[in-house]
Amino acid sequence: xxxxxxxxxxxxxxxxLGLLCVIFVITWSKGYRxxxxxxxxxxxxxxxxxxxxxxxxxxxxNAILVYRLPFTWSSSKLIxxxxxxxxxxxxLSLAVIGLLAAFGFHNKMxxxxxxxxxxxxxxxxxxxxxxxxxxxxxxFLLPCTPLWLRAAYRDVHVFFGLCILAMTVASCxxxxxxxxxxxxxxxxxxxxxxxxxxEAYLANILGVLLLCFSLTIAWMLLKREWQRPNLHASAxxxxxxxxxxxx
Ligand code: HEM
Numbered sequence: 395x396x397x398x399x400x401x402x403x404x405x406x407x408x409x410x411l412g413l414l415c416v417i418f419v420i421t422w423s424k425g426y427r428x429x430x431x432x433x434x435x436x437x438x439x440x441x442x443x444x445x446x447x448x449x450x451x452x453x454x455x456n457a458i459l460v461y462r463l464p465f466t467w468s469s470s471k472l473i474x475x476x477x478x479x480x481x482x483x484x485x486l487s488l489a490v491i492g493l494l495a496a497f498g499f500h501n502k503m504x505x506x507x508x509x510x511x512x513x514x515x516x517x518x519x520x521x522x523x524x525x526x527x528x529x530x531x532x533x534f535l536l537p538c539t540p541l542w543l544r545a546a547y548r549d550v551h552v553f554f555g556l557c558i559l560a561m562t563v564a565s566c567x568x569x570x571x572x573x574x575x576x577x578x579x580x581x582x583x584x585x586x587x588x589x590x591x592x593e594a595y596l597a598n599i600l601g602v603l604l605l606c607f608s609l610t611i612a613w614m615l616l617k618r619e620w621q622r623p624n625l626h627a628s629a630x631x632x633x634x635x636x637x638x639x640x641x
Contacts, residue, residue, distance in 0.1 A: 398464060401620050405463070408610035411603055412452040418600040419447040426593040427577070432495075434502025441495035443569065446516075449488025450523065450562040451604055455611040457481035458555050461622050462614050475534060482527050489520050512572050516565035523558050526551065556615065563608045567601050574598075 423430065423440035430444075431437035460466065460478045500507050508517060533539050533547045574597050578587040585591035614620055 397619055401462075401464065401614065404610050404614055405459075408455070408459075408607060408614070411607040411610060412455065415452055415600065415603045415607055416444075416448050418596060418603060419444050422593070422596055422600065426596070432498075434498050436499065438495050438502075439499035442492045442499075443566075443573070445488040445492030445495065446562070446569070447566055447600075447604065449485040449492065450519070451559075451566060451607065453481055453488065454485040454523075454562065455559060455607060457485060458559065459611060459614060462620055467622055479527075479531065479535065482523075482530075486523060486527055489523065493517075493520060510568075510572065512565060512568040515561060515568065519558055519561035519565055522554060522561070526554050526558060556612065559608055559611065563604055566604050570597050570601050 423444055427440050428437050430440050432441070457478055460474055460481070466474055496513075497507060499505075508514065529547065530551055533544050533551070574587055574594055577583060578585065578591065578594060587594055
């Protein structure tokens with residue numbers, strides 16, 4: 395099969411998986427955890443998984459793919475960079491809302507903050523994500539950034555981009571597992587986690603979908619022949635081109 399056909403197959407699969415992740419996390423929060431509110435209750439907490447999965451995995455995963463889509467290669471580089479930056483800003487905004495939901499719930503219920511491994515890894519991921527956005531903005535958007543710095547930073551940006559995806563998926567998987575253990579093993583629960591009630595099925599499948607989504611994204615990012623052709627031809631000129639310059 396032609397390489398571009400394989401790309402579109404994997405890309406379609408990633409879109410489908412991303413959509414399923416969002417549907418599953420909303421169904422879990424709405425159908426099994428009581429829906430949404432912004433009042434410090436468990437319903438406020440429900441924004442946390444929805445915002446994190448949608449923002450830091452699905453939207454972020456699509457944002458880092460922008461330069462790999464063959465149908466965008468003929469468009470202006472400026473537009474691609476702006477789409478990349480805007481999608482990432484959307485993901486970051488959702489992450490902040492998701493964190494506020496978790497902290498707000500903990501504070502109202504007098505639960506300590508940042509005690510779990512999940513919260514440590516997740517918090518570091520969000521800080522790195524914020525720094526990555528800021529440094530990307532400063533290095534690639536500002537025309538006054540020296541060319542050597544722009545070129546030197548490019549590889550670091552790409553490396554941390556993938557690390558952040560790995561960390562956000564790890565945070566989601568640990569968070570899903572933690573939540574299932576909390577709610578299904580609570581004294582008032584009708585079926586414990588080990589009995590695998592429908593809620594556990596749904597959330598376990600959500601975890602597997604998140605993993606598969608991130609693997610398709612990593613595959614498309616890492617395969618050299620699916621990178622923008624001009625990246626092969628002139629990596630330096632591409633890396634050093636300021637964001638605010640048309641191709
Ligand atoms: C990128 C994704 C995620 C990040 C960065 C993240 C980050 C965090 C942070 C920083 C906290 C601490 C809040 C506090 O101490 O008040 C937290 C709490 C929590 N999160 Fe997440 N989270 C993510 C995804 C998820 C998902 C998908 C779930 C699934 C339900 C989840 C479940 C929880 C639970 C149950 C808590 C409270 C217990 C604890 O602090 O560990 N998280 N999260």
